[in-house]
Amino acid sequence: MTAHLLHISDLTVSRGQGDVLRDINLTVRPGELAVLLGANGAGKTTLLDAVSGLVAPRAGQIRFDGRELAGASRTNRARQGIRHVEQGRTVFADLTVAENLAVAAPRGRHAKAIEPFPELQKRMNVRAALLSGGEQQMLVLARALLSPAPGRAPRLLLLDELSLGLAPIVVARLVPIVRALAERGITVLLVEQFAHLVLPIADTVHVLDRGSLVFSGTPAELDARPGVLHQAYLSV
Numbered sequence: 001m002t003a004h005l006l007h008i009s010d011l012t013v014s015r016g017q018g019d020v021l022r023d024i025n026l027t028v029r030p031g032e033l034a035v036l037l038g039a040n041g042a043g044k045t046t047l048l049d050a051v052s053g054l055v056a057p058r059a060g061q062i063r064f065d066g067r068e069l070a071g072a073s074r075t076n077r078a079r080q081g082i083r084h085v086e087q088g089r090t091v092f093a094d095l096t097v098a099e100n101l102a103v104a105a106p107r108g109r110h111a112k113a114i115e116p117f118p119e120l121q122k123r124m125n126v127r128a129a130l131l132s133g134g135e136q137q138m139l140v141l142a143r144a145l146l147s148p149a150p151g152r153a154p155r156l157l158l159l160d161e162l163s164l165g166l167a168p169i170v171v172a173r174l175v176p177i178v179r180a181l182a183e184r185g186i187t188v189l190l191v192e193q194f195a196h197l198v199l200p201i202a203d204t205v206h207v208l209d210r211g212s213l214v215f216s217g218t219p220a221e222l223d224a225r226p227g228v229l230h231q232a233y234l235s236v
Contacts, residue, residue: 005030011060020046033182035198036191038208039233044191048158052084081155083144089136093129105146113145116177134170159190
């Protein structure tokens with residue numbers, strides 16, 4: 001494995017008539033929990049989309065474990081261990097929790113995926129539509145931890161706006177789970193708008209401002225430069 005599991009260099013991504021991301025250089029080490037901050041419209045979701053293959057860069061490179069991802073399909077990237085949890089808690093509403101998990105992997109491999117979520121263990125036969133928002137987010141996370149083939153556990157988890165639409169008390173339950181996943185060796189790149197929710201669990205922080213990367217460092221280093229977040233959140 002390379003020193004950097006994810007290595008993004010000179011990345012530019014266009015959507016519509018203009019560049020959403022410009023000349024992004026960003027690295028994430030194996031087992032790291034990296035947080036990507038910025039206001040709405042800063043380009044956070046687009047960066048995750050580029051890594052998972054939802055959008056194609058206009059310029060630059062994305063390397064995963066030393067391998068260039070250009071031209072790799074979303075399925076191929078998933079097979080390499082990249083899992084993308086998009087916004088919106090996309091569950092199959094009419095299927096039970098167990099059936100939602102079975103879409104991703106045979107039932108014999110569900111136990112480890114739901115281990116961090118005791119709430120789900122009690123509701124395996126409940127339809128996803130009847131779960132709370134927090135339980136649905138747990139289900140999406142559990143499903144992302146599964147793989148259709150043995151030995152293909154996720155290596156990089158891309159999480160987009162974990163807190164979206166959830167009550168603060170629910171987010172407070174989910175945040176330690178994400179930290180625990182990183183402790184298990186799953187590298188995490190977490191997009192979030194609300195910095196105070198995720199900075200306490202982050203190893204490294206990256207800040208986007210109108211499509212440009214304006215800071216990369218530790219939470220302590222960001223805390224020493226309060227003007228970085230102030231500018232990023234007020235300039236959009």
